[in-house]
Amino acid sequence: MIYLNAFTFPDRDSEFDFFMSVKRTCYDSFYPFNILSRHGFERIDFEPVTILYGGNGSGKSTALNVIAEKAGVNRDSIYNKSNFYINYVNMCEMELEDDIPENSRIITSDDVFDYMLNIRNLNEGIDQKREKLFEEYLDAKYSDFQMSSMRDYEELRKVTTARSKTQSRFVRNELMDNVREYSNGESAFLYFTEKIEENGLYLLDEPENSLSPKRQMELMKFIEDSARFFGCQFIISTHSPFLLSMHGAKIYDLDANPVDVKRWTELENVRTYYEFFKRHEEEF
Template sequence: MVYLNVFKFPNDDMEFDFLLEEKRMCYDSFYPFKILSRHGFERIDFKPITILYGGNGSGKSTALNVMAEKIGIHRDSIYNKSNFYSAYVNMCELELEVDIPKNSRIITSDDVFDYMLNIRNLNEGIDQKREELFEEYLDAKYSHFRMKSIADYEQLKKVNAARSKTQSRFVRSELMANVREYSNGESAFKYFIEKIGENGLYMLDEPENSLSPKRQMELVKFIEESARYLGCQFIISTHSPFLLAMNGAKIYDLDEDPVDVKRWTELENVRTYYEFFKRHEEEF
């Protein structure tokens, strides 16, 4: 499915005219101006899966965030914007195939990190509560409690529960269901599965972060199936060879000047992996 059909960034002449008119050429930094235009990156024509490839500083995350801002899709983490950000976004243009669904969103590394941190903090809180319940169990089981009034009823139930159950069963019955202690990779993968639904436009900024190669391949399969069967469109910034190899993906190489569309096997990062494993082929 394609919701966003075309996106246009301001070219070098447009940026120069704007900055000159605003008398802002004296600034040392006017981000995001001059980031994409320096490589002639002016237009993206989308497919159900479109990938922005490039090294650090190539502008792939900038492009993704500018598009998300222009479209107005949901994001979880706060994105720091420069003084010129709104002006740059206003200069961008887009063409829609159909209206973009409300459940569309951009998912960044910060979103995934915050999610993993929240799970870790929740588990730490549960672990602390569990230790308190262990002590409570021993106090209740071996106390000489006698009910004196209705106010003691809750404590009576706790004493009876402690005396009729093992320590582990008592703790499980009193404690909220524990959140499973996922590894970082499992938590990151779980986040993508939870946030990506049917019929939506999803922008993923380097989703390979925190994912093992195996998890990356699982994410690839999930994205391919969501695009094919669930009416989803994906725009992804990445340099992971696993994601770059996705079936039917259109790849923009932001390391090229000007930016060009390439096959995944032509990309420098992929060629580096290929040559490395080729040199060590006999060791496998």
């Protein structure tokens, strides 16, 4: 499925015209200007799965965030915007094949890390509350409390409840269970499968972070199936050779000058892995 058909970024001439019009010299950075135009990255024509590949500083995350901002998709984590960010986004153009669904979103590494941290913090809070309830149970069960007015009703209820139940049952009734914790890789994979629904445009920024090679291959299969059978479109920034090998993916090499579409086996990162394992082939 294709919702977003094409996207264009400002070229060097357009950026120069903008700088001449603003005439502001009090800023050290004009980000995201001069990032994508540096390698002549001016247009993306999308497939159901489109991948932005490149090294650190190549602009793949910048491009992904700009597209997400222009398309108005949902996002959870905040991200850095310069004084000129909206100016840049307004200079971009996008061509739609179909309306972008409301459940569309961008998912970043920060989203995944926050999800794992929130589960951990929630469980820590539950554990602390459990200890407090143990103390409340003992205080209530063995207190010599006597009700003297209606204002004491809540305390009476607690004492009565404590005296009629065991300590473990009292705590279970008053407290939610711990949220099940998984490994970082399992949690990250579950986050993607929970957030990615049918019929949506999804922008994934380096989703391989926190995922083992096996989990990366499972995510690759999940993305392939979501694009093929469940009406999803994906735009992904990644270094992962597993995700880069995705069947039918169109790959833009942002390290090339000018930016060019390449096969995954032509990419420097993949070739580095290949040559390394080739040198050690006899050890396997």
